[in-house]
Amino acid sequence: RIAFIEAEALVRQAGAARRTDAERVPLARARGRILAEAQFSPLNMPPFRQSSMDGFAVRLSDLETGLALQIVGSQPAGSDRRLALGHAEAIAVFTGAPLPDGADAVLVKEDALISGTELRARALPQLGQWIRQPGEDLAAGDRLFEAGHRLSPVDIGVLATCGFHEVPCARRPIIALFTLGDELAAPGSILADGMVYDSNRAMLMTLLSEEGFEPLAWPALPDDPERIAAALRDAAGSADVLLTCGGVSVGDHDPLPALMDQEGEPIFWKVRSKPGAPVLFGRFGRSLWLGLPGNPVSVLATWLSLGRVLVDAMQGASEPRPRFKVRLRSPLLKSESRLEFMRGVLSCDGNGQLWAEPDAVTGSHRLAAASRNNALLVLPEGSDTYEEGSVIDAIAFGPVR
Numbered sequence: 001r002i003a004f005i006e007a008e009a010l011v012r013q014a015g016a017a018r019r020t021d022a023e024r025v026p027l028a029r030a031r032g033r034i035l036a037e038a039q040f041s042p043l044n045m046p047p048f049r050q051s052s053m054d055g056f057a058v059r060l061s062d063l064e065t066g067l068a069l070q071i072v073g074s075q076p077a078g079s080d081r082r083l084a085l086g087h088a089e090a091i092a093v094f095t096g097a098p099l100p101d102g103a104d105a106v107l108v109k110e111d112a113l114i115s116g117t118e119l120r121a122r123a124l125p126q127l128g129q130w131i132r133q134p135g136e137d138l139a140a141g142d143r144l145f146e147a148g149h150r151l152s153p154v155d156i157g158v159l160a161t162c163g164f165h166e167v168p169c170a171r172r173p174i175i176a177l178f179t180l181g182d183e184l185a186a187p188g189s190i191l192a193d194g195m196v197y198d199s200n201r202a203m204l205m206t207l208l209s210e211e212g213f214e215p216l217a218w219p220a221l222p223d224d225p226e227r228i229a230a231a232l233r234d235a236a237g238s239a240d241v242l243l244t245c246g247g248v249s250v251g252d253h254d255p256l257p258a259l260m261d262q263e264g265e266p267i268f269w270k271v272r273s274k275p276g277a278p279v280l281f282g283r284f285g286r287s288l289w290l291g292l293p294g295n296p297v298s299v300l301a302t303w304l305s306l307g308r309v310l311v312d313a314m315q316g317a318s319e320p321r322p323r324f325k326v327r328l329r330s331p332l333l334k335s336e337s338r339l340e341f342m343r344g345v346l347s348c349d350g351n352g353q354l355w356a357e358p359d360a361v362t363g364s365h366r367l368a369a370a371s372r373n374n375a376l377l378v379l380p381e382g383s384d385t386y387e388e389g390s391v392i393d394a395i396a397f398g399p400v401r
Contacts, residue, residue, distance in 0.1 A: 015313025044135035057103035068118035106130035148318025170315035176235035236285030246294030272338035275364035295364035374398030
């Protein structure tokens with residue numbers, strides 16, 4: 001078995017060597033996509049001097065005399081009437097409207113005393129107040145985002161405000177998903193004796209769809225080495241990633257390590273981690289193949305810790321997935337030397353401190369117990385005693401409570 005940190009590096013290296021090509025993606029579909037190229041602002045934002053409030057464009061020196069100003073016009077947003085202020089004049093303006101030439105402040109409507117066409121100030125603005133200057137948010141040529149950046153909804157708003165309607169993004173890898181085992185029954189079918197419902201397929205499909213993938217989900221395959229090999233060969237003709245669940249251990253019904261040896265290029269098999277030790281990784285035809293264990297909590301842990309590393313590397317992601325630094329609410333003893341992903345609950349106290357409460361349930365088959373948690377607590381290699389308040393890393397898979 002290799003160290004988890006070594007496995008992670010090998011997955012990242014192999015994924016980066018199989019980078020997907022770039023494609024143009026409409027902004028409406030770009031959330032969560034990874035940029036293939038750096039993006040630059042083509043214009044100043046704001047592109048012109050504009051009012052940030054409804055009110056009146058004025059010269060501050062005219063207001064300071066205390067004399068009434070004459071309201072000589074109106075400048076709405078959405079057009080530029082090319083207006084200019086004369087001596088002792090004011091022009092009505094609205095939020096986002098271009099500022100008339102000569103204006104150096106905006107008297108907000110709430111501070112305006114109006115009598116017919118005459119204007120006085122209840123309170124004087126400051127010089128330049130309520131005026132947005134060209135380029136104060138972005139200047140033409142500013143770098144917006146680096147290549148490899150994952151786009152958030154706010155990022156998409158920034159691109160839209162600069163006039164982009166589509167952006168170059170890394171193509172999402174095509175993922176072929178397989179679950180293996182004679183014991184698997186489809187949810188909704190009659191459960192025969194000795195059978196269990198296939199939870200891994202449903203869970204992984206949801207995890208993948210949350211990240212925008214549309215996996216090719218094959219029916220569950222029986223423990224038949226020839227049928228498994230034929231299905232994987234077929235999928236490897238079109239998929240970038242083969243993602244399998246089960247069949248990777250050392251039992252008589254675990255054919256995948258032998259198949260990888262015979263027809264693929266194994267990179268590693270078995271990692272010093274709990275859960276998920278028998279994970280398998282290598283190349284199979286034109287595909288990268290990540291073989292996850294069959295127990296559902298192992299599937300969750302290995303997808304979050306290694307699967308996402310793989311698909312991120314294939315898309316050239318430059319930013320690692322977030323991990324939280326959290327404090328333990330209760331002490332725990334880590335007796336095993338391998339790295340451990342312990343389930344737990346992340347919560348935030350009134351002072352903004354993140355806390356993690358470890359779950360005493362550790363069985364990798366205990367999916368219902370895992371659903372009561374929202375994070376994997378990462379305990380590095382080596383046995384250790386963690387006191388209450390110790391700081392550890394956590395990978396969230398649900399909202400912080």
